[in-house]
Amino acid sequence: MTAILIVDDDPGAVGALVTLLQLDGYRAVGLTDPKAALARLERERFDVVITDLEMPGVHGVDVARAARLANPEAAILVVTAYDRSAASARALAVGAQRVFGKPLHYEELRAEVERRLRPSLVPAPLDEEAG
Amino acid sequence: MHSSLSLPPVTALARRSVPRALRKLGRWGALAWGPTLLVAALVAAALMLVVELVVAPALGVAVTVRAATLVIGGAVAAAAVAARLAGGLVLSAHLEAEAGRRRLAQRAEQLERDAQRVERGLGLEALSRLLAHELRAPLHALSLDATVLERIAPDCDPVAQQQIRTLAAAMRGETEQLARLVDEYLAYAQTESGPLAGAPLELARIVDETILAHAARLSSCGVDVELRIDPELPRVTGDRPRVLLALHHLIENAADAAGPGGRIDLSVGASADGRGVDLVVGDDGPGFAEPSAAFRPFYSTKGEGAGLGLAIVREVARAHAGSAEARNRADGGAEVRLHLPEDRGP
Numbered sequence: 001m002t003a004i005l006i007v008d009d010d011p012g013a014v015g016a017l018v019t020l021l022q023l024d025g026y027r028a029v030g031l032t033d034p035k036a037a038l039a040r041l042e043r044e045r046f047d048v049v050i051t052d053l054e055m056p057g058v059h060g061v062d063v064a065r066a067a068r069l070a071n072p073e074a075a076i077l078v079v080t081a082y083d084r085s086a087a088s089a090r091a092l093a094v095g096a097q098r099v100f101g102k103p104l105h106y107e108e109l110r111a112e113v114e115r116r117l118r119p120s121l122v123p124a125p126l127d128e129e130a131g
Numbered sequence: 132m133h134s135s136l137s138l139p140p141v142t143a144l145a146r147r148s149v150p151r152a153l154r155k156l157g158r159w160g161a162l163a164w165g166p167t168l169l170v171a172a173l174v175a176a177a178l179m180l181v182v183e184l185v186v187a188p189a190l191g192v193a194v195t196v197r198a199a200t201l202v203i204g205g206a207v208a209a210a211a212v213a214a215r216l217a218g219g220l221v222l223s224a225h226l227e228a229e230a231g232r233r234r235l236a237q238r239a240e241q242l243e244r245d246a247q248r249v250e251r252g253l254g255l256e257a258l259s260r261l262l263a264h265e266l267r268a269p270l271h272a273l274s275l276d277a278t279v280l281e282r283i284a285p286d287c288d289p290v291a292q293q294q295i296r297t298l299a300a301a302m303r304g305e306t307e308q309l310a311r312l313v314d315e316y317l318a319y320a321q322t323e324s325g326p327l328a329g330a331p332l333e334l335a336r337i338v339d340e341t342i343l344a345h346a347a348r349l350s351s352c353g354v355d356v357e358l359r360i361d362p363e364l365p366r367v368t369g370d371r372p373r374v375l376l377a378l379h380h381l382i383e384n385a386a387d388a389a390g391p392g393g394r395i396d397l398s399v400g401a402s403a404d405g406r407g408v409d410l411v412v413g414d415d416g417p418g419f420a421e422p423s424a425a426f427r428p429f430y431s432t433k434g435e436g437a438g439l440g441l442a443i444v445r446e447v448a449r450a451h452a453g454s455a456e457a458r459n460r461a462d463g464g465a466e467v468r469l470h471l472p473e474d475r476g477p
Contacts (some may be wrong), residue, residue, distance in 0.1 A: 010268055010271070012272035013275060016275030019279050019280060020434040104275070
């Protein structure tokens with residue numbers, strides 16, 4: 001099952017996003033502490049990492065970088081209030097693939113996740129729903 | 132620090148009684164005079180003594196010594212005057228340096244005030260961005276919460292389901308509107324602060340890009356666009372993103388006013404006074420209720436939108452030392468003219 005890691009210091013945003021992704025059939029893990037996220041990335045493999053940028057302690061750029069190093073094939077997406085900042089450009093430079101601004105259209109995020117996951121999906125057996 | 136500018140007497144004396152040529156020597160030249168005079172006098176005295184002793188011993192030693200004393204005394208006095216003169220010049224140079232230091236201190240104070248203003252401007256921009264973040268973050272959570280509600284509505288009975296769906300959709304709509312307000316405000320705040328880039332503007336390209344960006348929306352709304360760009364345009368330098376932003380708002384406003392089935396026109400040409408470029412955007416809508424109030428921030432007769440679009444246009448114009456004007460056309464509709472001055476070069 002596809003594993004998605006969500007990192008954002010806002011518990012409300014993380015909770016809602018985890019719920020929505022779980023409703024859409026993904027295994028979603030939400031963390032509000034970016035340090036904990038770095039540790040988790042070392043222990044567990046995630047297919048998708050969605051991270052905020054401005055967080056206390058560890059910047060989202062470092063989370064994106066760590067995610068890319070941990071899994072070169074992961075889809076790494078950024079969701080941030082400052083979507084046109086230098087930090088966003090930096091995140092893209094270290095391995096993030098797309099930056100979304102806050103507030104987010106959940107449907108757009110999900111569509112992007114599906115798009116990124118599709119090439120790596122093993123063709124599903126006929127009686128199982130894909131995605 | 133000297134609080135009065137009255138010159139000490141010796142300097143006044145020096146300035147009154149010393150010929151220009153000597154003063155031109157400056158304090159170092161004057162200082163050199165003292166020793167030079169002294170040495171010259173001593174040499175002269177020594178020569179006289181020698182002459183006396185050799186040529187006229189009959190005069191007697193006493194007379195010779197007296198003569199020598201007079202000469203040496205005179206030389207010392209002259210040297211003293213020269214030294215006082217040099218001291219006077221040194222002092223006056225010192226006073227000039229003081230005045231120069233005072234001027235420098237005033238300049239430094241002015242620079243610090245200016246730097247503080249820049250900092251405040253930048254502080255305002257930073258504050259605006261912070262505010263935008265503080266607003267965007269909860270809007271983000273709210274929007275996601277509303278989406279969750281929409282998704283779990285089917286778990287409820289049909290009546291509740293309908294209510295929840297309606298409310299959730301309303302919540303999402305409102306968060307989106309608030310987000311647009313934050314975007315507009317941030318754009319407005321940024322036009323007032325931050326450095327203005329100064330590169331040659333390819334206005335034809337900029338206009339093309341903006342029209343292209345709006346093309347889909349305009350055609351889906353049924354708004355016609357008429358575009359006229361003069362091939363020969365005076366050279367204009369400025370900040371490309373800001374000009375793009377201003378054009379974006381001009382076209383948005385005109386399209387909103389024109390409405391479905393309406394038309395907007397955009398022309399770019401040399402201004403009538405020949406000293407710049409005019410970007411004119413017009414529409415065939417109802418016209419401005421109050422053209423003089425058109426650029427006022429938050430003045431909006433539209434239901435949505437924050438009413439900052441034209442305020443942004445005016446700020447961009449000002450940032451380029453240009454101007455923006457709004458008027459109603461004689462045959463109906465409204466028109467906004469953004470004037471950007473020509474760059475005459477260094």
